[in-house]
Structure formats: C-alpha cells, structure tokens
Amino acid sequence: MRTVEVEPSLYAADFARLGEQIEELLDAGARVFHYDIGDGHFVEPITIGPIVIESIADLVHRRGGVLDCHLMVDDPARHVPQVARAGGDSVTFHVEVTDDAGVLIALAREHGLGVAVAFKPATAVEDAARAAADADVALCMSIEPGYSGQAFMPEALARIARLRELLPETPIQVDGGIGPDTIRPAYEAGARLFVAGTSIFGQEDLSHAYGELVQLVG
Numbered sequence: 001m002r003t004v005e006v007e008p009s010l011y012a013a014d015f016a017r018l019g020e021q022i023e024e025l026l027d028a029g030a031r032v033f034h035y036d037i038g039d040g041h042f043v044e045p046i047t048i049g050p051i052v053i054e055s056i057a058d059l060v061h062r063r064g065g066v067l068d069c070h071l072m073v074d075d076p077a078r079h080v081p082q083v084a085r086a087g088g089d090s091v092t093f094h095v096e097v098t099d100d101a102g103v104l105i106a107l108a109r110e111h112g113l114g115v116a117v118a119f120k121p122a123t124a125v126e127d128a129a130r131a132a133a134d135a136d137v138a139l140c141m142s143i144e145p146g147y148s149g150q151a152f153m154p155e156a157l158a159r160i161a162r163l164r165e166l167l168p169e170t171p172i173q174v175d176g177g178i179g180p181d182t183i184r185p186a187y188e189a190g191a192r193l194f195v196a197g198t199s200i201f202g203q204e205d206l207s208h209a210y211g212e213l214v215q216l217v218g
Helices: 015-028 050-061 076-086 101-110 125-132 156-166 183-189 206-216
Strands: 005-008 032-038 066-072 090-094 114-119 137-141 172-175 193-196
Touching: 005 032, 005 206, 015 050, 015 206, 032 050, 050 066, 050 076, 066 076, 066 114, 076 090, 076 101, 090 101, 090 137, 101 114, 114 125, 125 137, 125 156, 137 156, 156 172, 156 183, 183 193, 183 206, 193 206
Parallel strands: 005 193, 032 066, 066 090, 090 114, 114 137, 137 172, 172 193
Antiparallel strands: none
C-alpha cells in the first residue's frame, strides 16, 4: 500500500462488467480495491461475499493489487477465515461489534491478513482510537455504513482530525461520500486512504474519475 491511496469501492461497480471495470482501474493505476461485506444485520443490505472475492482475486493479485475487505457484520470472527481462504488481503471490523478488539486483530494476523478497525459516526473517536491502537489502519466512516451513494457528513472532518491526534502513526482511512469536493478536505484533516464508490463507478469514464481523485491528493 502506498502512502496515499484512492480505493475504488467495488460495492458500487456494475457487476455485469466487474472484471472489465477492475481491469480498467488497474490500467489507470489503482492498486487497492475496497470490498464491502454486509450481513443484513449490522447493516441492512446483504452484499457480496467470499465467492466473488474468489472470482476476482487472481485478476487483482497478478497486477500487484490487493483486496481490502470491510466486514460490516455482527460476527467478524466468523468471516475472517473465509476472506483469507477466498484471497482477501486485509479485513476491517467495526469496534461496535466487539468488546475485545485485540482478539480480532490477532485472528486476522493469524490468517495472514492486514487489519483495520472501523467506527460509525455515532461512536466516540476516543473509543475507536483505543480499539485501533494495535491495528494497521483506523477507518472513520463518513456516512452510516450500509449503502453506497450517500452524502459525506461534514462533521467527519473533525473526527478525522481528532483521530489523527490520537493515533499519529496509524494510517487513517475514510469511507463514505468521497468525491472531488470532499477528498481534499478529508486529506487536510489527516486521512490518507480514501474509499470512493459512486464518484468513480457512477461516472462514464472510470479511469478519468479515479485519476481526478488521485490528483487532488497527490
């Protein structure tokens, strides 16, 4: 992973053309693809799962890319081994679903995965920072998790900045409503990893949309 990454969020992709769109973004320079797994409990929708990871992992890996898997689920421990077997490279779990983040961080690493801790907009930044202290990445949600295409919550900027103060050495990821108008303010607040769904896959020219976001934080 580079110091700054724009991560196309595959949840927003056209699944009739998934491989084609991944290839197009790899050609444009994308190397980290965000992959949302929702269980219908922690978040309302049931989204894509390990079977789809299996179908795209070789395509992504042979070009030097990685799959960053966001577990929007009530029981992440159940899903970590499945993600590893399917070819995922990292997992993110939510602080709201565990009383012992260290156990889940250790489980992910036992399976050879990178690991991030995410937190929802209503969760105290201080609580999230404590849980993410030993993780590779801390993910600040800038929308309520579950659905692609939501607007960026402006109050997330202060939360990112506070997280940066509390975890000065930990890369901060932001997910939700990231586009040309919001990516630079999020960067200035302290984020370095930017999950972008609709602002890439909702555009006619995916490569141009991805490149525009990269330039804004380059």
